[in-house]
Structures are given as structure tokens and as C-alpha cells.
Amino acid sequence: MVYWLFLVSCGIAIFAALMAITRLNASHALIYLVITLLALAVVFFLLGAPFAAALQIVIYAGAIVVLFLFVVMMLNLGRRSVERERQWLLPGIWVIPSILAGGLFIVLGIALIGAENQAMIEGEMIGPRRVGAAMIGPYVLGVELAGILLLAGLVGAYHLGRRYLDERRER
């Protein structure tokens, strides 16, 4: 039952991901990305990580992708941009990336098969309590560093997002 659920989620995720990278309209692509993320949240839950699944929905799908959507709307990408995307996305452009991805897939697959690991994930729940304990336990330094990273991201985004960054200088 769990395994079947897992397979279905995987299928949805992969399908949505493929759709996301091939869409011409950025808003559509982002909706597909949300679907992928939600499917991943299910996968996380099935793997016994309910807290991660919740965060995946709340932060990833809820915050990050919404941020994307804001920007896309702010930039007001209309029909013209769809037209342009169509020109950019010619069939010929697929060849080299596909060969590369196929090569990587084969090599990684060989490595994976060669390992012959028949391990099963039992799906024991690892709840927020244990995760929180680990985060303020052995990983406390990493958490602080992540905090600094977020601060740096904040400062960077603020700096880059200033509206008249160069106009003022020109004036």
C-alpha cells in the first residue's frame, strides 16, 4: 500500500517536473513546480518524515514558489514572452542535454545496480521532536550558520532589489 502510494507520488512528481521545464508560460511552469513539490511532500511523509513534509508544503510550495510567482507577475510576462520562449525552445536544443543526462543516468544507474543493496525503508516516523533535538544538539553550529546565510540573503536581496540603483547614479 505504502509502496504503491510512493510509486504514484513519484510518477506525479516526475511528470510535473517534466511539464515544469517545458512550459512556455512561466506561471504554468510554477504551478507544475508546486505540484512536484506537493508530490514530494507525500514522498517525504511516506518515508517517515512528517515534519519535513509539512515544511515542504509550507515553506517550499507556500513561500518560495509564491515568491517566484510574485516576481513573474511583477515582471508582467505577457504573450510576447510566450512567443519568445517558443523561438528559444527549438527541438535542436534538446540533443546535447539529453545525451548528457542519459549518460549521467546510465553511469549513476550502473553504480546503483552494482551496489546490489536490497535495503528497505521501514518508514518509522521521525517526528519533529527528534529533529528539533538534533538541530539544537549536534547541529547547533550549522543552524547558526544557516541563520547567517539567511541574513546575508536578506541583505543581498535588499541591495539588489533597490529600484533606482543605477538611475540615481546617472542623475
Add this chain to the structure above:
Amino acid sequence: MDMLWIVPVLPLAGFLILCVTEGKLPKVVVACIGAGSVGLSAVVATLVGWEFVASGSTSYSQVLWTWMVVGDFDVSVSLYLDYLALVMVGVITGVGFLIHLYATGYMWEEEGYSRFFAYMNLFVFAMLLLVLGDSLLLLFLGWEGVGLCSYLLIGFFHKDPENGYAARKAFVVTRVGDTALILGLFLLFRELGTLDIQQSLEGARTAWPEGSTMNTAIALLLLGGAIGKSAQAPLQTWLPDAMAGPTPVSALIHAATMVTAGVYLIARMQDLYLLSETATWCVAVVGLVTLFIASFTALMQSDIKRVLAFSTMSQIGYMFFALGVGAWSAAIFHLMTHAFFKALLFLASGSVILALHHEQDMFKMGGLWRKLPIPFWSMFIGSAALVALPLTSGFVSKDAILLTAAHSESFGMTFWAFAAGAAFMTSLYTVRMMYLTFFGETKTEPHDKSRANMWLPLLVLSALSIGGGWLGFTVLATLFGDKGVHFELHLKEFVAIATMCIPLLGVLVGYLIFATNVVDRKKISDSPFGKSVGRFWFVGWGFDWIYDTLVVKPFRWFARVNKSDAVDFVFRFTTLVARIFHNLLTVSQNGRLRWYALTMFSGLLFVLIVVALI
């Protein structure tokens, strides 16, 4: 004696102060620092010397700190004082102080007053390091230091490119000798494993038999260094050009101290030379040849400072000669007296030059003896000492050298005859110089500008030129008694009298030639033979021409031919290869993000394949 380290440190302090203040101090303060540091150093040196003599020991060494340690090779910065070093220190600080004092007046109106004294103080420091250094490495440091200061001071009036040329010439020519010296040091270190002077001499005495090849080679290489520094044949050509520097510099560096460093080096490494007859013979011959060449050349010069330069050369030739024939103490003694009277001559000529508004041509002087009494009498006394008239210091020292030469078994009368002939020539050119400068008709009106700080050194040096001989001789003879040759007066009567009479004869002949019309000078100098010989002597026996033809011109030709630098091709090939790869990589650096991503993933694929295969 613990104060020994203060002696070199004081001039160094003076140099540093003058250096960091960048000539912003008032001239009076500069003069006080410049001359005062050397003066104080002289006082301390006197105290140390007094204590040293009173203690009755033969040597004293003071270890300051360890300079460097490489494996079991360690060099400590330590000072070594014995009688030889003491004499040198006395000359450097004493005569040095007098010259500094004189220079405070002489340089008063020149640009770069502070810079001048900074260099001079640095020079005194380096020279003291040279003579006090306990290891050959420290000696070499001082040796190069004085070379540097010599370069800086010859080119002191740097606005005239000629002076810069003279400075470069001095530097390059002495560098030839320095190369020999450093090769000698390498060889010495390889053979004996130490550069400490006393240890290496001890090692040489025990390790090598008399006349061993290695010893001779080292001694000859050291002699090469000494030749370069002391302007002996065949590396003497830089000294006359070095007269481009200010006159006090000529007095201090190119007469009294630095050029005698070679003599000091050989005297310091005495034991090496005592073991090798060949090297000793070479020293004597070098001295004799220089002595001869220089005294003939001096006879034809018109520039008063060049006369003195050639005279210096020949007097140092005497010292080398003395070292070669075994008159060690006489050589050092002559070094001391020479420092007195040659410094005196230079300073007096400096006063004359200053009074004549930097006129150095003797043919434009004349009749000055009434108008410039102090320079005249100083010059007179200095000349008397130079030609070794009896009762002067020069007489005592030169007589000692000639008599030792006459008594020396291996050299004998031939060498004596040559040296005596050169002494005769010395008299001739000195008389000529004195006559042209001070007698005859007045050609240029002098303006005596000398102050007390300029004539006081002249007086003191005059006194030393006369009395220094007697004072020094008694002291030196006892002090060097254990090492040098004794001057027992069981001489052949003839030699003794002849030696005494030759200078007098020279003066007489000179007087007849230059001051009276007994000999028709014009007739001689205008005859074809006289002309060519005179020309030959004037250019210093053509050494400059020889070097120009043998070294400078071929080098220039080679430089011109090899303008594109054949050796450089190898390196250019390297740059070519680097450039090709650079261009290849530049293509990949196209700023397209997806291209970077593609290469990155290709790299990942490649690495994974490699890992999978292994």
C-alpha cells in the same frame, strides 16, 4: 674595552638620524650630528685604545650577537680588536673626524648638505665594521658597505652625468676585485669550514704546508679583492675618475681609509701570505708596478686632484710593496702616516680649489703662496712628508719600507732600486705640483673663504704629518714586534744614505726643471719623443684604452649584435605555449551561463565515468 661596540654604532646613529630627517634639519644641526658622531666615536676609540694598551693583552674580542646559523656554520657578529685594528680605528675615527670637521665648512654652500653627511657617516660605520669585524663575512659586509658609500659619494654632484659615470666606473671596476675576493672566501670556507678570521688563520697554519697550491690560490684571490679596492695595477683606473667627488670625500675615502682597506686585508690575513712565497711575491710586484706607473702618470697631470690621486695610488703601491717584502709593520705604519699627509694634501688642495671657485687646473693657478698662507704651508708640510724629506713622518715610514726591501733576502737590491727610483719620481711630481700651484705668476685671483673649522683640521694634520712619524714609530715597532720585522740598523751604509738622499735629489732636480730655466722644458715636451711619452704618461699608461678595447667595446658589440637576446628565445617559447593555452581557455570563458553549466555537468559525467571504471 666594553665600549668597543659604541665606536661603530655612533656613526651609524648619525647616519640614521640624518637619513630619517630627510635633510629637514638646519645646517648647523646637521654639521653637529655629522661631525659630532664621528668625533665622539674618536673619543670612545681613544678611551678603548688606551684601556687596551694599558691592559697589555694582544687581542680583545666582543661577541655582540649571532648573525646567522646554517647547519653547523654559524656567524656571530663580533668585534675583534688588536693592534692592527686599533691603528685602523684610530686613523678612521681620528682622521675621519678631522675631515668631517673640514667638510662642515667645505660643503656649506653645496646642495644636499645633510645627504652628504649621512653618506659620510655611513661610510665611517662601514669602514669600522670592516676593520673591527671578527669574521670575514662581517669584513665583507663592511667592504661592500664602503664600496657603496664610495659610489654614492663619487656621484654626489649627481647633476653632472660625468660624475655618475665616474661613480659607476669605480663601482664596476672594484666589483671585479670583489668577485675575486668572494671567490677567495668561498674557497677558504670550503677548505677550512670557517670564516672566522682567527680560526681560519689558525686552520691555515695547521692544515697547509708552506707553499701549498690551495693556500696560494686563496691568497691570490684575496689579493685580487685588495687590488680592486686599493686601486692597484691592473685595476687602478677607477681612482683618478673618483676625484669627481667632493674633495673631503677624496681625502677620506680615496686617500686615507677605504683605498687602504686592501692593505688592511692583506695584513689581516698575514699568515696566509707568510705560507706562500708566490703570493707574497705577487703582492710586492703589484705594489711596485703600480708605484711606478702611478708616479710617472702623476708627473703629467694638470688637474691637482688627479695628481694627488695618482700619488695616492703610488703610495698604496708602497704599502703593497712593503707587505710583499715582509715589512708588515712598516706597511701599516706607512698606511697611518699616509693617511695623515695625504688627507692633509687633499684638504689643503680643497681649500685652494674652493678659493679659486672650483678651479682644479694647476696651469690656471700659481703665485698663491702669499695669498693663501694656511693652505700653502699645510700643502708644503704634506708634500714634504710625501716626498719623505727627513724629519717628517713620511720619511720614517718610507725609509723603513725601502730599507726592509733592501735587506730582504728574496727580493734584494733590484726591488729596492725600483722603489727608490719611484721615490725619485715622487719628488719630481710633488715639486711640479707645488710650483705650479703656489709659485710663478698669479693667474686666478683667490678668495679665501676658509673658517676656523676648515683650517683647524689642516693644522692638526700638519702637526701629525710631521710628528706622527716619531710618535707612531716607537709605538708601532714595539706593538708589532712579535709579528713584524725588526728594524735593526745594521744596514749597508750606502743603501741607508742613498735612501735618505734620493728624495732630496729629486727635489733638487725638480727645482731645476720646474722652477728655473736650467733645463729647457719646452724643448723636451715639444720633441716628438717627449710628446708621445708625455701623452702616454698623461693617460695613465693607456690602461683605460686597453680596457676600452678589450672589454667595453667587445661587450658593446656583443650587446648590439645580441639585441634580440638569443637566450630569451627559450623563455619566449614558454610564454608562447602559455599564450596558446590561454587563448584556448579564453574561448571557453565566454560568459554564457548555460555553457558553464554544460561543461560542469560534462566534467561531472567524466569524473563519474572515471570513478566507475576504477
Add this chain to the structure above:
Amino acid sequence: MIDGAGAIPLEHVIWFAITLFLIGVVGILIRRNVIFILLSLELMMNAAAVVFIAAGAFHDQADGQVMFMFILALAAAEVAVALGLVVQLSRRFKTLDIDAVSEMTG
């Protein structure tokens, strides 16, 4: 719903992660629009997150989820900065074409 016996093979999870990751790679390589490139980056990071969580579950450790937290923080910071850049890009170049900013040639 959660019955321990219905376990998921670790290998299959990793196959899934690889597929997702490669879809992200292809997405980066084929798209010229910056928005899509960022989107593909998110896919790749999620693929990494899947592997972390699977490994954590397999070993019955919380570390995998902690790593997921870090990925989350990283993604948040990255998206904030990158979207700032996107805004600047569209302002200055009037386009979202990533090749338009290829001025950094060596």
C-alpha cells in the same frame, strides 16, 4: 495507513532522486529564461533533499531531516538573491535571457 511491512526499497527512492535531478539538469541546459533556470535549480535541490530524507529514514536518524532544513534555508536565501538579480536583469537589459549578460568574457 502506515504499516511497517509495506516498506519502500531504498534503491527505488534513489532512482527517483536521480531522475528528478537529471530533469533539473536538462531544464538548466535547455532554457534561456532565468526564471526557468531557477526553477530547475529548485528541482535539483529537491532531488538532493529526497536522498537525504531517505537516508535518514533508512538509518532511523533525524540527521536527514536536519539536512533538509539546511537545504530549505539555502533555497530560501538563494531564491531571495536570485530573484533580486532577475529583477535587476529585466530592468537593465529589458529581457530575461541569460545569454544577454555574457559580457564577462575572458
